[in-house]
Each structure stands twice: as structure tokens, then as C-alpha cells.
Amino acid sequence: MNKNWMDGKTVIITGASGGMGKGVAEKLIKEHGCTVIGIARSEEKMKKVVAELGDYKDKFTYKLFDVSVEKNWLEFADYLKENSIKPDILINNAGILPKFDRFQNYTVEYIEKAMNINFYSAVYSIHTLLPLLLESPSPAIINVDSSAALMTLAGTSVYSASKAALKSLSEALREELRGKCYVGIVCPGFTKTDIFRDQSASDAKGQKMLNMVSTSCERMVKMIMNDIKTKKPLGVHGFDAAFMNYFGRILPVQGGRLFSAVMKASKMPLFDPVFKD
Numbered sequence: 602m603n604k605n606w607m608d609g610k611t612v613i614i615t616g617a618s619g620g621m622g623k624g625v626a627e628k629l630i631k632e633h634g635c636t637v638i639g640i641a642r643s644e645e646k647m648k649k650v651v652a653e654l655g656d657y658k659d660k661f662t663y664k665l666f667d668v669s670v671e672k673n674w675l676e677f678a679d680y681l682k683e684n685s686i687k688p689d690i691l692i693n694n695a696g697i698l699p700k701f702d703r704f705q706n707y708t709v710e711y712i713e714k715a716m717n718i719n720f721y722s723a724v725y726s727i728h729t730l731l732p733l734l735l736e737s738p739s740p741a742i743i744n745v746d747s748s749a750a751l752m753t754l755a756g757t758s759v760y761s762a763s764k765a766a767l768k769s770l771s772e773a774l775r776e777e778l779r780g781k782c783y784v785g786i787v788c789p790g791f792t793k794t795d796i797f798r799d800q801s802a803s804d805a806k807g808q809k810m811l812n813m814v815s816t817s818c819e820r821m822v823k824m825i826m827n828d829i830k831t832k833k834p835l836g837v838h839g840f841d842a843a844f845m846n847y848f849g850r851i852l853p854v855q856g857g858r859l860f861s862a863v864m865k866a867s868k869m870p871l872f873d874p875v876f877k878d
């Protein structure tokens with residue numbers, strides 16, 4: 602095991618029951634000897650994570666709660682204090698991807714739910730846990746954001762807004778906490794995980810296309826781990842994310858129009874709710 606600043610640290614990671622969160626948790630434990638507290642809602646999925654960890658399972662504990670509720674974070678902080686658990690690293694990774702749709706088709710209730718899971722969860726976790734984290738000799742906060750924060754496409758209003766808010770919060774924290782706490786932002790592009798479960802299941806062409814542009818979960822986890830290892834302030838990963846980062850900066854208005862035109866021309870049923878009149 603090569604020596605790295607995060608070796609042996611105590612890490613809290615949300616969304617550890619599946620996808621990238623599970624992958625990062627496993628690597629932290631197996632490659633860095635970290636003690637990981639995973640947070641998510643499904644006990645069934647968490648039990649699977651524990652079983653898959655095999656001999657490493659003692660390094661992993663989990664808490665089941667909805668990260669979008671502030672009270673849950675306050676209770677979690679009490680649990681940490683009562684058990685003298687001193688976290689070093691917080692990784693805000695849990696998130697949902699709303700179905701591609703026009704803004705007007707989402708209910709306000711659904712928009713609030715998405716903002717609460719994707720953005721307010723990080724507000725609550727950081728607000729609650731920062732004092733504890735700052736007691737660590739090497740505190741860190743890593744927010745798993747998205748390429749959707751780099752450029753907004755038609756059909757992604759709510760997801761992009763939630764991820765843009767997370768990016769802005771992270772950037773402010775990075776400066777406010779400079780020299781005291783590493784704050785990292787990770788912006789993955791499409792990645793093969795279960796996050797697409799709410800998209801049109803019947804759209805085989807769409808799934809094929811998504812698979813073509815998506816990065817494997819394993820590869821994305823490796824890139825995220827490398828960001829954390831090297832304390833990278835911003836990681837943009839996947840060729841789609843690189844495109845969105847580039848065009849979002851050089852063509853802030855026309856870029857979104859260009860990508861929307863490509864989505865529309867693809868005639869994928871996935872995007873029908875956005876483009877079909």
C-alpha cells in the first residue's frame with residue numbers, strides 16, 4: 602500500500618449502498634485502510650455491500666437514513682459524539698437523476714425533493730459535521746457533483762440547478778476553508794450505474810446510446826479516488842463531461858443550443874418528453 606494522506610482515515614460517505622459511492626467506499630477500505638461509515642436508505646443493498654467486503658467488513662458500518670432531512674443529520678452527529686467517532690473525511694455522493702422532462706412537467710413537490718436530495722443534503726451534512734471534521738488533523742469534504750453543473754441542457758433544468766447549486770456552495774467553501782480543510786468537487790459525466798432507473802425503460806435505443814457515451818462505474822471510481830488522493834480541487838471526468846466543460850465555457854449560450862439540437866435530432870424516445878410537441 603503506497604502511503605497517502607487518506608490512509609487509515611475515518612470517512613463518512615453518502616450513497617454507499619450502490620453505484621459510485623459503493624465503489625469509492627470499497628477502495629477506501631481495501632486500498633487505504635480507512636474506516637468507512639456508509640449512509641443510504643436501503644438495508645438490503647447495504648447488507649450486500651457488507652457481504653461483498655468479506656474479510657474487510659469490520660472496516661464498514663452503515664446508517665440508514667434519508668440524507669435530505671436535516672433532523673437525520675443532527676441525530677447522526679449525536680451518534681458520532683456519543684460513540685467518540687471522529688470523522689476526517691465527508692463525501693457527499695448520494696443523489697438522484699430526475700427523468701428528462703420539460704421544467705413545467707415537474708411538480709413543485711418533485712422539484713423540492715430533487716433539490717433536497719442533491720443539494721440540501723450537502724448543506725445539512727456540512728453545516729452539521731464541519732465542527733467535528735475540523736477537529737481532524739487533515740479534514741476533507743468531497744462533493745460528488747455532475748457535468749450537468751458545467752452546462753445545462755434542455756430537459757435537465759432541475760438536476761442541473763441542484764448540481765450547479767452544489768458546485769457554487771463547494772467553490773465558496775473551498776476558499777473559505779483554504780488551508781484548513783480540503784474541499785474537492787468531482788464532476789462525472791454519464792456513468793454506468795443504476796441512476797438511470799427512472800428514465801424510459803422501454804427506450805432500448807436510448808439505453809444503447811447512453812451506454813455508448815457512459816464511462817464504466819469502475820473507471821469513474823478510479824478517477825474519483827485519484828482526485829481525492831491528489832487533493833484535486835475540481836475533477837471533470839468522462840469525455841461527455843469534458844465536452845460540456847469546454848463548450849459551457851467557450852459557448853455559454855450557443856453550446857446549450859447545440860447540444861439540445863443533437864439530442865432532438867437523435868430522436869431518442871428518452872428525450873421525447875422534452876422535444877415532442
Ligand SMILES: NC(=O)c1ccc[n+]([C@@H]2O[C@H](COP(=O)([O-])OP(=O)(O)OC[C@H]3O[C@@H](n4cnc5c(N)ncnc54)[C@H](OP(=O)(O)O)[C@@H]3O)[C@@H](O)[C@H]2O)c1
Pocket residue numbers: 615616617618619620621622640641642643644646666667668669694695696697698718745746747748788789790791792793794795796797
Ligand atoms: N451515474 C451518472 O451518470 C452520474 C453522472 C454525474 C453525476 N452523478 C452523481 O454521482 C452520485 C452518485 O450517483 P450514482 O450514479 O452512483 O447513483 P446510484 O447508483 O443511483 O446510487 C445513488 C446512491 O444514493 C443513495 N441515495 C439516493 N437518495 C438518497 C436519499 N434520499 N438518502 C440517502 N441515500 C440516498 C442510494 O441509496 P439508497 O437507494 O439505498 O437510498 C445509492 O446508494 C450522484 O450524486 C449523482 O448525481 C452520477
